[in-house]
Amino acid sequence: xxxxxxxxxxxxxxxxxxxxxxxxxxxxxxxxxxxxxxxxxxxxxxxxxxxxxxxxxxxxxxxxxxxxxxxxxxxxxxxxxxxxxxxxxxxxxxxxxxxxxxxxxxxxxxxxxxxxxxxxxxxxxxxxxxxxxxxxxxxxxxxxxxxxxxxxxxxxxxxxxxxxxx
Numbered sequence: 486x487x488x489x490x491x492x493x494x495x496x497x498x499x500x501x502x503x504x505x506x507x508x509x510x511x512x513x514x515x516x517x518x519x520x521x522x523x524x525x526x527x528x529x530x531x532x533x534x535x536x537x538x539x540x541x542x543x544x545x546x547x548x549x550x551x552x553x554x555x556x557x558x559x560x561x562x563x564x565x566x567x568x569x570x571x572x573x574x575x576x577x578x579x580x581x582x583x584x585x586x587x588x589x590x591x592x593x594x595x596x597x598x599x600x601x602x603x604x605x606x607x608x609x610x611x612x613x614x615x616x617x618x619x620x621x622x623x624x625x626x627x628x629x630x631x632x633x634x635x636x637x638x639x640x641x642x643x644x645x646x647x648x649x650x651x
Contacts, residue, residue, distance in 0.1 A: 486512060486525065499534075499541070506541045507532065516557040516565070520579075524565060526554035531567060545584060548572075558604045560612065568601025574614050587614065587624070587631075596622040597633045603647045615645035 486499040486507070501507050509527030516524040523534040530549030533542050543549075549569070556568035565577040573588030573596060587596045598619025605613040612624040620635035620643045635643050 504541050506543055508543070511553075513553070513555050514557045516559060518559045518565065518579075519563060524557050526557050526567065528553045530554060531557075548584070555601060556604050558606065558612075560606045561610055566604045566612065568604050568614065570600050570617075573599050574601050574604060576612075587622075589619070593629060593631065596624075596631060597635070602645060605648050605650075607650045613648055615648055616643075618643050621645050621648070 487496045488499065489496050499507055509529035509532075511528035512525055513528070514526040518524060521536065523536065524544070525532045525534060530546065530552055531544040531554050533544055534540070535542075552572060553570040554567050555570060556566075558566040560566060563579065565579065567575040567577065569575070573586055575587070576585045577583070578585075585594065587594050588599055589595060589597060596614055596616070596619070598616035600617035600619075601614055602617055603615035605615070607613060610626050612626065614622040614624065616622065620633055620638075620640055623632040623634070625632065634640055
């Protein structure tokens with residue numbers, strides 16, 4: 486990870502040598518939440534970076550150890566969404582320190598695939614989860630239910646990389 490200092494036009498390198506908690510070489514997404522905390526999705530879980538203290542911390546290290554996290558989103562409620570390659574999607578409520586997992590199975594938190602490519606919040610505050618092989622999942626936040634869209638519902642492919650509302 487490199488940080489550009491605009492005043493002197495120099496880069497500062499963040500790596501394992503200087504910051505031992507920095508345990509991954511591949512970064513897939515970076516998000517700055519509304520409190521100013523940086524979330525960094527890597528090939529070995531998620532780290533947070535506090536710019537004021539210049540401190541990195543591993544987020545939920547036991548759960549995400551050796552797990553690739555592809556995507557990050559802060560929704561309109563301030564919750565952080567994480568999309569992983571093998572464990573599905575996660576919603577983290579910072580106020581309650583609660584991590585909720587959405588994955589294939591039975592029950593109301595069941596989505597269609599473990600490999601998450603993208604997470605999006607629409608204008609009605611619903612969450613859309615695009616997957617690698619399970620189509621598109623619509624998490625109806627007001628109804629607390631999930632609708633899955635696949636090729637059988639008209640998608641050209643069950644692999645969805647991104648989406649945007651028109």
